[in-house]
Amino acid sequence: MPQIRVLPDLLINQIAAGEVVERPASVLKELLENAVDAGSRSIEVALEQGGVRRIRVADDGCGIVREQLALALDRHATSKITSLDDLEHVATMGFRGEALAAIAAVARTTITSLAEGERHAWRIDASDRQPAPAALNHGTVVEVADLYYNTPARRKFLKTEATEFAHCDEMFRRVALARPDIAMQLSHNGRVIHRLPPVEHTKRAAALLSDDFIHHARPIDADSGILRLSGLAALPAYSRANRDAQYFFVNGRFVRDKLLTHAVRQAYADILHGQRHPAYLLFLELDPAGVDVNVHPAKIEVRFRDARAVHQFVFHAVSRSLAAPGAAATGLDAE
Ligand code: ADP
Numbered sequence: 001m002p003q004i005r006v007l008p009d010l011l012i013n014q015i016a017a018g019e020v021v022e023r024p025a026s027v028l029k030e031l032l033e034n035a036v037d038a039g040s041r042s043i044e045v046a047l048e049q050g051g052v053r054r055i056r057v058a059d060d061g062c063g064i065v066r067e068q069l070a071l072a073l074d075r076h077a078t079s080k081i082t083s084l085d086d087l088e089h090v091a092t093m094g095f096r097g098e099a100l101a102a103i104a105a106v107a108r109t110t111i112t113s114l115a116e117g118e119r120h121a122w123r124i125d126a127s128d129r130q131p132a133p134a135a136l137n138h139g140t141v142v143e144v145a146d147l148y149y150n151t152p153a154r155r156k157f158l159k160t161e162a163t164e165f166a167h168c169d170e171m172f173r174r175v176a177l178a179r180p181d182i183a184m185q186l187s188h189n190g191r192v193i194h195r196l197p198p199v200e201h202t203k204r205a206a207a208l209l210s211d212d213f214i215h216h217a218r219p220i221d222a223d224s225g226i227l228r229l230s231g232l233a234a235l236p237a238y239s240r241a242n243r244d245a246q247y248f249f250v251n252g253r254f255v256r257d258k259l260l261t262h263a264v265r266q267a268y269a270d271i272l273h274g275q276r277h278p279a280y281l282l283f284l285e286l287d288p289a290g291v292d293v294n295v296h297p298a299k300i301e302v303r304f305r306d307a308r309a310v311h312q313f314v315f316h317a318v319s320r321s322l323a324a325p326g327a328a329a330t331g332l333d334a335e
């Protein structure tokens with residue numbers, strides 16, 4: 001007879017890591033989202049060797065008190081929700097309480113943090129989980145080194161340094177586009193790649209997207225009282241052979257959602273032909289209760305309570321903006 005056993009914690013976390021930690025960029029996503037959730041005004045990312053050797057995210061957010069450092073590394077431990085009701089109204093990027101546990105199960109992980117009210121910072125290494133005094137001026141530094149050092153089967157799926165870096169860069173851009181109010185910096189192997197001061201949305205977009213996109217972009221700003229769509233949609237002259245200039249955010253969260261993609265695509269139906277893909281940067285805002293983000297561990301898919309209304313709203317807002325007379329009218333390329 002086969003024996004049924006409860007799996008040890010480390011193995012449980014390593015299994016969970018299969019869903020959450022696909023590659024360095026997925027680690028970066030989780031760490032960036034934690035920094036955002038901590039209310040940071042400034043976030044600095046330093047990568048080594050495409051993030052495989054090291055990912056370091058330093059923020060100036062609320063920090064973690066000494067007593068909670070070990071807990072932050074536990075599975076299903078979160079400060080962000082306490083009830084089903086919270087889950088249904090969740091306004092933070094994270095809420096599952098599993099990212100740090102999963103990351104720590106497949107990489108050498110340390111957290112250094114200075115919480116408000118503490119006399120000095122504390123540092124915890126996930127391998128022994130004993131907080132020790134440390135030096136840090138503010139916020140939290142999470143360092144994740146040697147990804148998959150203990151799971152060689154996963155390591156084999158890592159691509160070249162250049163490819164893994166490109167994925168990290170893309171992840172960084174998504175957060176930077178969503179949160180232009182936060183100062184953000186990215187460096188790779190000691191070289192600064194992006195240094196972004198806090199600005200408003202269009203300025204951040206201009207800093208991160210191609211001049212050509214900005215030049216061809218039409219502004220979008222629609223508000224139904226329940227749904228709000230803002231951002232930029234490029235005229236067909238700046239259509240692409242692939243989908244990599246498609247950014248859609250729902251309540252600040254980057255998503256790849258069939259319904260939304262379809263609504264936008266339909267708005268372009270009469271002006272964009274064949275295999276070309278539209279380029280856009282769109283922000284949809286709605287009451288968190290109207291959208292379920294707990295559909296997928298990476299939270300890249302969402303489910304809308306009133307899917308039809310969302311589809312129609314997005315379709316009409318984008319259509320209207322594309323049909324408005326005049327050429328690209330963001331005024332950004334004039335700067
Ligand atoms: P989740 O984000 O879903 O809550 P995580 O495993 O990513 O789960 O993080 C666990 C907890 O650790 C968070 O709920 C938060 O309280 C704390 N935490 C993680 N990163 C930071 C950070 N950069 N600053 C402050 N607190 C953090």
Ligand code: MG
Nearest residue numbers: 030034094099
């Ligand atoms: Mg998190």
